Amino acid sequence: MTTPTPDVLSEAEQGRCQEFFPTTANSIQNNIIHHLMSFQGRDPERSGASDIYKALAFTMRDIMVEKWIKTQKTYYAKEKKRVYYLSLEFLIGRSLSNAIINLGLWDEVKQAVEGLGYSLGEISEQEEDAALGNGGLGRLAACFMDSIATLKIPAYGYGIRYEYGLFNQQLINGYQVESPDNWLRYGTPWEFERRVPVFCVQFYGKVTTYQDEKGCFRTKWIDTEDVMAMPCDMLVPGYKNDHVINMRFWAARASRELDLTHFGEGDYIGAVQHKVSSETISKVLYPPDHNYAGQELRLKQQYFFVCATFQDIMRRYKKKNAMFDDFNDQVAVQLNDTHPAIAIPELMRLLLDVEGLNWEKAWDVCTKTFAYTNHTLMPEALERWSVDLMGKVLPRHLQIIYEINQRFLDQVAQQYPGDIDKLRRMSIIEEGYPKMVRMAHLAVIGSHSVNGVAALHTQLLKERTFKDFHALYPDRFNSKTNGITPRRWLLTANPELAGLINSRIGTGWEVDLEELRTLEPLADDPEFREAFWQVKLNNKKRLTDYIQLTTGVEVIPETMFDVQVKRIHEYKRQLLNALHVIYLYQKxxxxxxxxxxxxxxxFAGKAAPSYWRAKLIIKLINAIAEVVNHDPRIGDRLRVVFLPNYNVSQAELIIPAADLSEQISTAGTEASGTGNMKFALNGALTIGTLDGANIEIREEVGEENIFIFGLNAEEAAFERIRNSRTPEQICRDNPEVAEVMEALADGSFAQGDRNLFKPLVDSLMSPHDQYLLIRDFESYLACQQRVNEAFLDQQCWLRMAVLNVARMGKFSTDRTIRQYANEIWGIPV
Known part of the structure; x- marks a missing residue:
């Protein structure tokens, strides 16, 4: 179904749309039947659950469209400043349950669906997760959209409509095996494919100069290869407030459906190949970039969505504005990490080459428009592109980047005369072979605000990653601690706990999470603790059934559910958790x-396809599980499970069932984390390092209600230099650690093969292990013993769990977005 944009609808049409959709259970049921017949050509009496799902989704979308049109009209009528949130990922998961809850229609929809002979849970299970993101970055963006809609901020999310997600993860003989994640193979009822506006995106070509009619020298980018960007909109409803915004995802299309030149030459295959090549840009989330072709495709992806987005921004702005003096009063652009940083030279190109502004005016507009969120402290994750690649794909942008850099270095040289090393460190261009463009430097220089996503993260950005830039621009840096939306991560994911909370303190916490503080006295109420435990047990039983169905492993709900679910990476230290499992097994x-x-x-999580060491960690976890789960001496006292193909809907099942949340990254490596917040909000206790947002969680819940171990960030940094205790020394001093390492090294978990896990043993025992696993292992074991003692005292554990829920108010994305709006975007909320 294609719906015109609000710009195309007449006033009368808009008025009629607003009358269409009453929302009683009976009207919803009638609309489901209507969509079954009209949209799907299905006989209602012969329809299945998947048919009902689509029809219900279309029904909810109809309701949202009405509210979205009203929302857009208010933006235009009140000439509101708009926020454009640019992110290469939006990990939205499933949309149905969240839409029903935010529209306030749960009871009506439940009744309507049951009247058709189905349960709402059964219908919800028919939906594919939208594969538009990978991990925390994309999930944060999705939570932000929910809060932006709930707070009625005029904003849009912009990204790419990936036809294939990251990958589907299978476990074969314990190894991760990737297959395509074709989430759109049956289409999706949630999007609108727009035929207008469609924008042209240029690549390659060359740059020429000319004199305009005023005698000014201008630049033109010519002889380019062009790809069309087609918008696909997905709607995001605010929570019970009739406010609906949209995320706009760009799909690549050939500049002509099939190039007629090739047809004229009798080359049909050439025409088809051009179409396929053009549309590859939006095919796959994160194409492998270990080779030149993959790097080129990823750069093209980033520019593709940025270029299309800015044409859309300009289209909207120029409806009522001919000049650019008011641009920053109408437009705020948030760059979610460095992926969209090419937007800075793109806006400069538009202002210089298309609109004819001089450099000084264009740069002033540019820096006032952009704000940059940094999400990583890992040097390898700070994006860099070779100058040769940038010059080939985006020749005009490379020219502009060089000009930005030269003017910036002139400023640095004036402030720090003679400091050549500082110029080298701060330059956007990294000298060497090959020369590289540092996108994070470009983002810092071209933005008026640079924020970290947790207090420690921001401190480390100022003191380490961007130390020179902070000295130059001290007022530019700020902290915006991440959050999660309580609508998705409590109300939707854990309805039993939400119901229990409502029964004791009423509603309202869904939009003001600080109201959960009123639960604190109930932590000492035995009756409430018992009800709380029953909710947790019911969630664990649901997860138990899923584990049995998915892996064939039988687990006991009453056991401690010790959970680590996140991207598999050495710095997140799943390997440390695996070592503890070996320790427990031996005990x-x-x-x-x-x-x-x-x-x-x-465990659950995906390793990047080319990250062989992370994939070996997955194999190790599964090898440990194979031994532990089949040892009759252990019985039901220890089970190990690796759930394949981790995604948002799986997280919504796992997180409410967790007792213990593993947040054990090496201190100083995790920017923030949001899984830690989701687990705590759902009544799991955290075992973790003083890293990322764990520090702020400890401040909120109290150090007696969290399990902290290991080196802090400063100690970890010093330890890498001074190496006070090597892994070999620790094994000599601690027989329990030595036994764990010996079991890993001697093939006990590899059917006697001493070579299979040797790379992991070597990295663990290296005195240069940058992630300090063995250095933190003793502290981790001691902390896990404290966990054991606390869990054996069930009433003590439940009290701690209730207090974790009650004290999570700070970690709502509503608070985060208010701070962005008030302090960065200039939109008071």
Missing amino acids: FVSEPDLELPPRTVI
Whole structure:
């Protein structure tokens, strides 16, 4: 179904749209039947759950369209400043349940669906996760959109409509095996494919200069290869406020459906190849970039969505504005990490080459428009593109980047005369072979605001990553601690807990999470703790059934569910957790009468296809599970599970069931984390390092209600230099650590093959292990013993869990977005 944009609808049409959709259970049921017949050509009496799902989704979309049109009209009528949130990822997961809840129609829809002979849960399960993101970055963007809509901020999310997601993860013989994630193979009822506006995006070509009619020298980018960007809109409803915004995802289309030149030459295959090549840009989320072709495609992806987005921004702005003096009063652009940083030279190109502004005016507009959010402290994750690649794909942008850099370095040289090393460190262009463009430097220089996503992260950005820039621009840096939306991560994901909370403190916390503080006295109420435990147990039983169905492993709901679910990466230290599992296994075998609570240790997450060491960690976890789960000496006291193909809908099942949340990255490596917040909000206790937002979680919940271990960020940095205790020394001093490492090295978990996990053993035992696993292992073991003791005292554990829920108010994205709006975007909320 194609719906015109609000710019195309007449006033009368808009008025009629607003009358269409009453929202009683009966009207919803009638609309479902209507969509079954009219949109799907299905006999309602012969329709299945998947048909009902699509019809219900179309029904909810109809309701949202009405509210969206009203929302857009208010933007134009009140000439409101708009926010454009640019992100290469939006990990939105499933949309149906969230839309129903935010529209305030849960009871009506439930009744309507049950009247057709189905449960709402069964219908919701028919939806594919939208594969538009990978991990925390994309999930944060999705949470932000929910809060932006709920707070009624005039904003749009912009990204790419990936036809294929990251990949589907299968486990074959314990190894990760990737297959295409074709989430759109049956289409999606949630998007509108727009035929207008469609924009031309240029690549390659060459740059020429000419004199305009005023005698001024101008630049023109010519002889380019062109790709068309087609918008696909997905709607985001605010929570019970009749406010609906949209995310606009760009799909690549050939500049002509099939190039007629090739047809004229009798080359049909050439015409088809051009079309396929053009449309590759929006095919796959994160194409492998370990070779030149992959790097080129990723750069093209980033420019593709940025270029189309700015044409859309200009289209909207120029409806009522001919000059650019008021641009910053109408437009704010937030760059979600460095992926959209090419937007800075793109806006400069538009202002200089198309609009005819001089450099000084264009740069002033540019820096006042952009704000940059940094999401990483890892040097390898700060994007760099070779100068040769940039010059080939985007020759005009490379010219502009060089000009930005020269003017910036002149400013630095004036302030720090004679400091050549500082010029080298701060330059956008990294000298060497090959020369590289540092996109993070470009983002810092071209923005008026640079924010980290947790207090520690921002501190480390100022002191380490961007130390020179902070000295030059001290007022530019600020902190905006990440959050999560309580609508998705409590109300939708954990309806039983939400219902229990409502029964005791009423509603309102959904839009003011600080109201959960009123739960604190109930932590000492035995009756409430018992009800809280029953909710947790019910969630664990649901997860138990899923584990049995997915992996065939039988687990006991009453055991401690010890969970680490996130991207598989060395710095996140799943390997440290795996070592602890080996330790527990050895304890249960050697000391069967030892009083330790039974555990179910649950892992999930994907490793990048080319990241062989992370994939070997997945193999190790599954190898440990194979041994532990089949050892009759262990019984039900220890189980290990790796759930394949982790995604948002799986997280919504796992997180409410967790007892213990593993947030164990090496201090100083995690920017923030949001999984830590989701788990705590759902009543799991955190074991973690003083890293990312764990520090702020500890401040909120109290150090007695969280389990902290290991080196802090400053200690970790010093330890890498001074190496006070090597892994070899630790193994000599601590027989328990030595036994774990020996079991890993001697092939006990590899059917006697001592070579399979040797790369992991070598990295663990290296005195240069930058992630300090063995250095933190003793502290981790001691902290896990504190966890054991707390879990054995169920009432103590439940009290701590209730207090974690009650004290999570700070970590709502509503608070985060208010700060962005008030302090960066200039939109008071």
